[in-house]
Amino acid sequence: MPEPPAPPAPARAATGATIRLENLTKRYSGSAVPAVENVSMEIRAGEIVIFVGPSGCGKSTTLKMINRLIEPTSGRIRIDDEDVTGIDPVKLRRKVGYAIQSSGLFPHMTVAQNIALVPRMVGWPKSRIRNRVEEMLDLVGLDPGEFHHRYPRQLSGGQQQRVGVARALAADPPVLLMDEPFGAVDPITRDHLQDELIRLQHELHKTIVFVTHDFDEAIKLGDRIAVLRERSQIAQFDTPEAILTNPADDFVSGFVGAGAALKRLNLTRVRDVGVVDFPTACVDDPLQSIFDALRSGTANELLLLDRHHRPYKWLRRGDLMRAKGSLARAGTLVHDTVTRDATLRDALEAVLTDNAGRVAVTGRRGRYEGVVDMQTLMNSVHELLEADRLEAAEHQHTLEEQRAGRTRQEQEGGT
Incomplete structure (x- = not known):
């Protein structure tokens, strides 16, 4: 029997949904205190909210209650005003994307089969699933022709995480939950995966709730950060800028740590500074x-x-004198690149690693887009530090005026 035609694609993909946690509590039998106690917050549609806090504070438990992988003991979870605490949890999980550390891919399934899992469960036609798999691979920067039939064991850690994100997004859910998804990869791969997530969010506008123990990662990725104490009690829920400049208390200050001004390098992107053209050639020239x-x-x-327009080697004039008719031994391999969504901190680290004082900027699938250099980065650093100095001086001036005002009131009250 011929397969029915695929339904027409929607005019636009599903964007984010508002999530409301209302007095959410989780108690485990035998435990004297709740794992999560009376947590209430609103996560706006289309934003990335980061849960950060010490190990064992309940941040992953709170995340897993949103899609009811862990059932709440009491309280409510509303997604776009629908109370999801009373619906079939399996159906709920098909509407909420979920990505975890080490990707969680099924090893006996190919990349395509892993990505197609949820669309197949919800009954999409085969042709629509096939198109969606290719779309998702392209979206996360993997060549469909190259990766479609591979198995997870044939992928690097970073590639596995990309496939894990593709699988989580395959059925076009409005909400994506991410539980320390990049915690098991090396630092360079982690930086690139973070950049990729930022790029994806610019295109998709999902509501993303992301758990991490790394405050620098929280600053880089989050529209807002929820700093959680034990039992997921909210110490501060605000923008990265607000938390860096005005931590609510000593507990939050401990997470910010030293060098708050330099941590602000994680708030400025390469796309916000000058990316310049640079002389290029192709290996086929x-x-x-x-x-x-x-x-x-x-x-x-x-x-x-x-041949794929990706940075390969830096070549100097002297290198060609030694090439002797071949580029095989000429030049220096490109080890580090950054994307336009990389932070200034990422770019500065890459430039400092390379004594030549520049780093190549890449786009989707690693294609070359330009170069950012040390002078540009240092100018931006000086601007940030100067802004911090002025803000600190203004804050000090305000405190002095407040103290003077209190002194005048005390003197007037004593006369």
């Missing part, structure tokens, strides 16, 4: 044309791109 470009150019260096 004739060696003589590359030599001519270097010899005639004002710079003594160019960036060699591979």
